[in-house]
Amino acid sequence: MKASRILHASVNVTGNLEEARQFYEEVLGMSTTPRPEVPGVPGHWFAVGDAQVHLVAAPPLGTDIDPTANHFCIAVDDIEATVAELEARGVPYLRATQGDEEVVQVWVVDPAGNTVELQQDRVLS
Numbered sequence: 001m002k003a004s005r006i007l008h009a010s011v012n013v014t015g016n017l018e019e020a021r022q023f024y025e026e027v028l029g030m031s032t033t034p035r036p037e038v039p040g041v042p043g044h045w046f047a048v049g050d051a052q053v054h055l056v057a058a059p060p061l062g063t064d065i066d067p068t069a070n071h072f073c074i075a076v077d078d079i080e081a082t083v084a085e086l087e088a089r090g091v092p093y094l095r096a097t098q099g100d101e102e103v104v105q106v107w108v109v110d111p112a113g114n115t116v117e118l119q120q121d122r123v124l125s
């Protein structure tokens, strides 16, 4: 596994999506970027340089690996090889696809309980 860059950071703003959107836009100066439809998960995306900030407005799932939890997402050079490596190491992960089904998302939890998402680096693929 080789991490190449940070793609996004995601913060959960459940109950405060509109206020949070205004804060990130007006106070922090972020610009809106298109967000694909995520069924059952309201949110808003901002572009910050080459990366993004994602606002998520869905309550915690209560699962061991929760994609709605605050997290950051790193790009990896080969997502399928990364998944194979996680399995070989016995690291639990959650896998899903987004939007056009071509974006594979994988979430893991570090030993301190922080959620980390992994995606294929499309620049490298």
Ligand SMILES: [Fe+2]
Pocket (backbone or CB within 6 Å): 008, 010, 054, 071, 072, 073, 117
């Ligand atoms: Fe994410």
